[in-house]
Amino acid sequence: MKYRFSFDHSEVALSGQLTFPDHTNFRALADKLLKSAGRPLVIDLADLDFIDSAGLGMLLIVRNEAERANRTVALRAPRGQVKKIFELSKFESLFGIEE
Amino acid sequence: MATREPKGLLKSPEFCRPVATPGAVLAAALVPPRPASVERGPWPMAVADERAAPIDGLYLSVTTVTAYRSPLAVIVTAAIAARLRLRLGLRDRIETALYEAIMNAVVHGNLGIAQHGGTGFDGLDALGLLVEQRLAEADRALKRVRIEAHWDPGEIEFTICDEGEGYVEPADGSASPPLTGFSGRGLIIIRAMAERTLVREEGRCLCLVFSR
Numbered sequence: 001m002k003y004r005f006s007f008d009h010s011e012v013a014l015s016g017q018l019t020f021p022d023h024t025n026f027r028a029l030a031d032k033l034l035k036s037a038g039r040p041l042v043i044d045l046a047d048l049d050f051i052d053s054a055g056l057g058m059l060l061i062v063r064n065e066a067e068r069a070n071r072t073v074a075l076r077a078p079r080g081q082v083k084k085i086f087e088l089s090k091f092e093s094l095f096g097i098e099e
Numbered sequence: 100m101a102t103r104e105p106k107g108l109l110k111s112p113e114f115c116r117p118v119a120t121p122g123a124v125l126a127a128a129l130v131p132p133r134p135a136s137v138e139r140g141p142w143p144m145a146v147a148d149e150r151a152a153p154i155d156g157l158y159l160s161v162t163t164v165t166a167y168r169s170p171l172a173v174i175v176t177a178a179i180a181a182r183l184r185l186r187l188g189l190r191d192r193i194e195t196a197l198y199e200a201i202m203n204a205v206v207h208g209n210l211g212i213a214q215h216g217g218t219g220f221d222g223l224d225a226l227g228l229l230v231e232q233r234l235a236e237a238d239r240a241l242k243r244v245r246i247e248a249h250w251d252p253g254e255i256e257f258t259i260c261d262e263g264e265g266y267v268e269p270a271d272g273s274a275s276p277p278l279t280g281f282s283g284r285g286l287i288i289i290r291a292m293a294e295r296t297l298v299r300e301e302g303r304c305l306c307l308v309f310s311r
Contacts, residue, residue: 019198020223020227021227050195050198052202052285052288053199053285053287057223057284061219081191084188088287088288089288
């Protein structure tokens, strides 16, 4: 997984794959995202090609941590396999999904 | 322009030699028409065609450590796509289901990690640490993960087997996680991606069937 932050760190764009072995890197980026002032926090998935069940869990952890601080997380532009897995996991009821 | 003489490590032939990753070796070993690939022993490994698989099939046998560290699902799916025309969306479904099935075979099967109790990122870190600790135990790391694929004009069938203790799914469906649970989605995803699934060998083998 690779990632790139926006200027104010409230948006992060992921690329490649988000799978279990990425959890350490993802935790670091989540910490940075949660420390930013953005509302909502945005995770851009336009360049993410593949996600596994652990990757879904990681997104849910960010959502829960944001919720504790009365903030929300939006997932932007999922496509292909990622979009299909989100539909299967009913993520549209848990996150704001921006097309 | 004068060329610079390499110094130290850079001068060593060992340093300059290209290093093949396990994934690259496995992918090369499954280039058509090779039907089978068996990893012998721990990495650095030799991969050789060893088993006379039928022409409508593929067979792959790797150690647990290679199954965990290599993009096996990508490699096997690419090997299938090199032999068969896969309709739109099928390649993604196969790769997704294979990925989850291989991770289950590694983590819950050969590494014997039944559940991870922690939640949040601390839980994931603890699980990651446990996986690395178990991979450092030779008897677990060298257990095999076997993947077999067969096809006919109507279907493609994969069987993923491990050498763990097996698995019994609760009959009451309690294996399903809540909507917001952090883990436990692997089997749900597998079942949604494949047309049919079948657990065999007391949970040590999982068959996935896809319509072509």
